[in-house]
Structures are given as structure tokens and as C-alpha cells.
Amino acid sequence: MGADIIKDSEFREWLIDLKGRIRQSQLKAAIKVNSELLRLYWDLGHEIVLRQMDAVWGSGFFEKLSKELMKEFPEMKGFSVTNLKYCRYFYLFYSQSNQIRPQLGDEFDNLLFSIPWGHQKFLIDKCKSVHEALFYIQKTIKNGWSRAVLMNFMDANLYQAQGKSINNFDRLLPELQSDLARETLKDPYNFDFLTLSENYKEKELEDALVTNITKFLLELGQGFAFLGRQYPIKVGSKERNIDLLFYHLELRCYVVVELKVKEFEPEHTGKLGYYIEAINNQLKKDVDNPTIGLLICKTKDDIEARYSLKSSSQPIGISEYTYSKLLPEGFKSSLPSIEEIERELNQDDMDKMD
Known part of the structure; x- marks a missing residue:
């Protein structure tokens, strides 16, 4: 009975469509979770900068904050000292230009919170300007770049090269x-x-x-x-x-x-x-x-x-x-050509057979 259902073309088409919708829902859920996480990191960085917490409490501030948050939320990652400092960098980097965010409006937030945190940390480290970072964010969203692909294009200086002919x-x-x-x-x-x-x-x-x-x-x-x-x-x-x-x-x-x-x-x-x-x-x-x-x-x-x-x-x-x-x-x-290497390997196989 089950085999007959699997062979039915209408069932197969429905199954393909269903699988596609499930994948889309998984992707949307992952994007939403990622977006909320980045908003949390943004707000945390904003609070640290606004209150000048690291300046007021000194170098031990990040260690103390990290310890308290990991104790309270042991199931959550992202509260290491290094990551908390990145939250601060995250806010400072994208806040350095007061003109870009008003110009882009909601699109700025959509871009900022739509790529994985690992991508964002790499951009914060490597980009010299917010314009450059937003350029790579748009390319990542449009083309679905992994972090490795993003790194390759940044190493090739795509931002400087593209559109310059x-x-x-x-x-x-x-x-x-x-x-x-x-x-x-x-x-x-x-x-x-x-x-x-x-x-x-x-x-x-x-x-x-x-x-x-x-x-x-x-x-x-x-x-x-x-x-x-x-x-x-x-x-x-x-x-x-x-x-x-x-x-x-x-x-x-x-x-x-x-x-x-x-x-x-x-x-x-x-x-x-x-x-x-x-x-x-x-x-x-x-x-x-x-x-x-x-x-x-x-x-x-x-x-x-x-x-x-x-x-x-x-x-x-x-x-x-x-x-x-x-x-x-x-x-x-x-250097030997591919054909020469193949001939040599084939000859070795023939010798072994003999």
C-alpha cells in the first residue's frame, strides 16, 4: 500500500512541495532566531557604550559580566568575554556614521540583522567603513555566501574592484x-x-x-x-x-x-x-x-x-x-601532463597484472 502511494505522481508532487515549504519555514525560523540574537547583541553593546560601563568599572567589567550571564543562562552561548567585547564593537562600528541609518531607515536594520553573527564579526574586523560592510552584507544576502566565500571575496578586495572598470x-x-x-x-x-x-x-x-x-x-x-x-x-x-x-x-x-x-x-x-x-x-x-x-x-x-x-x-x-x-x-x-600521468599509472597497473 505504502509503495503504491510513493509511486503516485500526485503524491510525489505534493511531497516535494511539502518538503520545500518545511525547508522554507526552517530557514525563516533560523533567520528570525539569528535576527533576534543580533538585536540582543546590538542592545547590549548600546548599553555598554551608553553607560560607559567598561570605563566606569575598569578592565574587570567584561569578566564579571561574562561570569554573571553564563551563570544565569548556562544554555546560551555568546556571553564569553571576547563576544561581549564584540557586542560593544558591533554597536560602535555601525554607529560611527550618523547619516547612513536615517538615509536607509528600516532597510538598515533589515541588512544589519540578516546575516550570521560570525559574518558580522569578520566584517567588524576587516572593513574600514560602514559603506564597505553594508556592501558585503548586501552581497552575502543576495548570493547566500558562506563565511568562507565572504572571506575569499574580501581577500580579493571586491569592494574596491567592483564597478571600477x-x-x-x-x-x-x-x-x-x-x-x-x-x-x-x-x-x-x-x-x-x-x-x-x-x-x-x-x-x-x-x-x-x-x-x-x-x-x-x-x-x-x-x-x-x-x-x-x-x-x-x-x-x-x-x-x-x-x-x-x-x-x-x-x-x-x-x-x-x-x-x-x-x-x-x-x-x-x-x-x-x-x-x-x-x-x-x-x-x-x-x-x-x-x-x-x-x-x-x-x-x-x-x-x-x-x-x-x-x-x-x-x-x-x-x-x-x-x-x-x-x-x-x-x-x-x-611538468608532466595529466595524460602522461594517466599513461604512467596505467602502465604501473599493467606491470602489476603481469
């Missing part, structure tokens, strides 16, 4: 897409997850990025879907190849990426604009937004890049990349 989006894109596109692109991109030898060529950089596509997509940011490398595009009788082609799920548009391992040159934007026009004519559908281009180069003169974009009729962003893990020339080629 030189571009002409405000002139050539609708306002909404322009703002989102500007926030999406970074400058510089960090390629330290690669392994390259000295004097590497553009093809080697492209090969390495595609080999490490998961890490490359993480560095590009949320929303990029990889469509292909050396993507063929035919115009007239000639076929040309785009270095890397992506589709951005939030921007709802194709993104043409060209790589340059040397300094930016004005003619680079002309070639990229040509590819953008070709994609708009051959791949873009009515539901897609205008294609944008991203030129990633080793270095650029910002003034020269801005001049080049003024004369372009296509939306383009220009960013640099950083890479600091060069191997000595010839070292990379001396």
Missing part, C-alpha cells in the same frame, strides 16, 4: 542596465589562481582561464554563464573567433570578452565593437538586452582608455588583470 555604459545603455552592468564589472580582476610561465601568450592565458573556468567564473562574479572560447562568428566570407563568450543571467545579455596580455591600445575597442555588433545581429534575440563587451588587459592608461570609449558606438568596459605567480620559463613545460 572604465566604460561608456551610461551613454549607450538604458539607465537600469547601465547601472547593473557598471556594478557587475570589476577592475582589476585577480588571476592568481592560474599557473603561467614567463612571457606567456594570449592563447596560454585563455587556455588557463578555460581550464580553471569554475574559478574564473567566481572571479567574474555572480550571473555569468560560459558559452565558449574562440567562439566562431562569420561576417561576409570571413570567419573570426571571439576569445570568450558569456551570457549574463541578470543583465540578460551576451558578454563578449577579449583578453590582452599587454598594454591597452585604442584599436582594441574597435575590434571588440565589431564582435559586439556581430553578436547583436546573429545571436541576440528580441528578449535579450544589448550585448556588452569586456576588454581585460595587462595594463591601461586610463585617459587613453576613456578617449577610445568616447568614439565607440558599442557598450564596452575596460579592466586590468593582476597576476603575480609567474613560473620560471621552461619550468611549466618540464
